[in-house]
Every structure is written in structure tokens, then in C-alpha cells.
Amino acid sequence: MDFSFLDDPRYDVIGAFWMNVQLTFWSAIGSLIFGTILAAMRVSPVPLMRGFATTYVNIVRNIPLTVIIIMMAQVLYTQLGVKLASREAGVNPQAFLDAQNFRLAVLGFILYTSTFVAEAIRSGINTVPPGQAEAARAIGMTFTSVLGIIVLPQAFRAVIAPLANVLIALTKNTTVASAIGVSEAALLMNTMMENEADKYWAIFIVIALGFVILTLPVGLILGWVANRASVKR
Numbered sequence: 001m002d003f004s005f006l007d008d009p010r011y012d013v014i015g016a017f018w019m020n021v022q023l024t025f026w027s028a029i030g031s032l033i034f035g036t037i038l039a040a041m042r043v044s045p046v047p048l049m050r051g052f053a054t055t056y057v058n059i060v061r062n063i064p065l066t067v068i069i070i071m072m073a074q075v076l077y078t079q080l081g082v083k084l085a086s087r088e089a090g091v092n093p094q095a096f097l098d099a100q101n102f103r104l105a106v107l108g109f110i111l112y113t114s115t116f117v118a119e120a121i122r123s124g125i126n127t128v129p130p131g132q133a134e135a136a137r138a139i140g141m142t143f144t145s146v147l148g149i150i151v152l153p154q155a156f157r158a159v160i161a162p163l164a165n166v167l168i169a170l171t172k173n174t175t176v177a178s179a180i181g182v183s184e185a186a187l188l189m190n191t192m193m194e195n196e197a198d199k200y201w202a203i204f205i206v207i208a209l210g211f212v213i214l215t216l217p218v219g220l221i222l223g224w225v226a227n228r229a230s231v232k233r
Contacts, residue, residue, distance in 0.1 A: 001202050005192055016188040017210050023102070023174040023184065024214075027109035028167055034110055035117025040147055042122050053118070061115035065176050068112050072104040073180040098183070105177040113170050120162040124155030157229045164222035168215045185210060 005011055041053035060068070076082040077100060084107070085099035128151050136146045175186035189207045193200060 002199050003202050005196050005199055011188060011192055016183060016185040019184040020174045023105060023177055024171045026106045027113060027170055030110035031113040031117050035114035036121055038114060038118035039121035042118065043125055045143060057115045057118055060112060065112050065173055066179055069105055069108040069176050069179050072108040077104060101180045101182050105180060105182050109170065113166060116166045120159045120166060121155055124159035125151055127158045128154045160222055160226035160229055164219055168219055171215050172211060
């Protein structure tokens with residue numbers, strides 16, 4: 001099997017996977033923050049907040065991710081003119097477009113992945129004995145204090161494994177960013193297959209192995225952490 005394309009300077013395989021890592025990192029942070037907020041809203045005593053979070057989660061998680069990513073570029077940027085990257089005089093237009101597409105992709109991943117994070121955290125909240133929250137409210141603690149001090153710490157410990165699965169799915173989903181021209185592994189794979197028609201299997205093996213290397217350690221490490229941090233009942 002011919003892997004000579006790895007020596008071709010036109011194909012920056014490491015750089016492409018590094019782009020996937022960056023997409024995953026920033027999207028994971030944003031999704032965890034927004035997903036936690038959505039989960040808190042879903043268990044909130046305020047009907048309006050519960051209704052908004054429930055509607056948002058049920059709608060967004062049923063929209064194909066590719067549609068969301070393309071909407072980020074075609075609606076937010078092209079139609080509404082939203083710029084997430086700064087463009088100063090004299091700056092390379094391609095550099096601006098690359099930064100803009102990267103940030104639009106991250107925003108799309110956050111909006112989509114946060115719905116799964118919210119559901120995972122909500123399931124963790126449901127594992128916390130109701131008596132703990134009732135006792136805290138009985139001594140005068142507010143809903144926010146009960147959630148932040150008592151409920152969420154236990155909920156996070158209970159859902160490390162589900163959140164690990166969400167993170168692994170997010171890592172693989174970053175390939176969708178190629179739909180708006182982000183130079184990550186899937187876009188590079190398409191380019192290589194167009195130029196190296198006789199090396200399909202070699203290209204496939206390299207890209208697939210790259211994602212295995214990215215995701216397998218995450219699953220193993222977070223699985224171990226989940227076992228160590230699990231709440232003993």
C-alpha cells in the first residue's frame with residue numbers, strides 16, 4: 001500500500017488534525033457552559049425558562065448538524081453580515097475568511113452539542129436524591145444556590161461517562177466544518193482523494209487512524225475518571 005502522499009508538502013495531515021483538535025477544544029468548552037445553563041433552565045421553577053430550554057433542546061438536536069453549520073455561514077455571515085473575526089485594512093482577505101469560518105463552525109458546534117450536554121446533565125440532576133434539595137430549601141437556600149452548591153457537583157460526577165461520549169461524538173462531528181471550507185481532516189481527505197485517485201485505501205486508513213488516535217484515549221481516560229468519581233449510593 002502506497003503512503004507516499006504523506007511526504008507531499010501539499011498535504012499537511014498533522015495541521016489538518018490539529019484544526020480538528022482546536023475545533024473540538026473550543027466547542028467542548030462552549031458546549032459545556034451553554035449546556036449547563038440549558039440544563040439549569042430545564043429544571044428551573046420558572047415556566048418561561050423551562051419552556052424555552054425544552055423547546056430549544058428538542059428542536060436543535062433534531063436538526064442535522066450540516067444544516068446548522070451551513071446556516072452559520074449563509075445566514076449569519078452572508079445574509080446578516082455578522083463578523084466574528086476582525087478585518088483590518090491590509091490584512092489578507094483569505095486569513096479573515098479562514099478565521100471567520102473557524103469561529104462560525106465553533107458557534108454552530110456549540111449550539112448543537114450543548115443540547116446533548118444539557119440532556120446528559122439533566123439526567124445527572126435526576127440522580128440526586130430530592131431530599132437533599134428539599135432540605136437545602138428548608139434552611140433558606142435559593143434555587144441557584146441549591147443547584148450550584150449541592151445538585152450540580154453530584155450531577156457532574158454521575159455523568160462523566162455520558163459527557164465523554166458527547167465529547168467523542170463532537171470530535172468526529174468536527175469533520176462537518178469542511179462544509180464551509182474549514183481546513184480540517186475531512187477537507188484534506190477530499191483533496192487527497194481527488195489528486196491521488198490510486199491511493200484511496202491508504203488515504204482512508206490514515207484519516208481513520210488519526211481519528212482513532214484522537215478519540216480512543218479520551219474515552220479510556222474519561223471512563224477511568226468516571227469510575228473514580230462515581231457517587232456511591
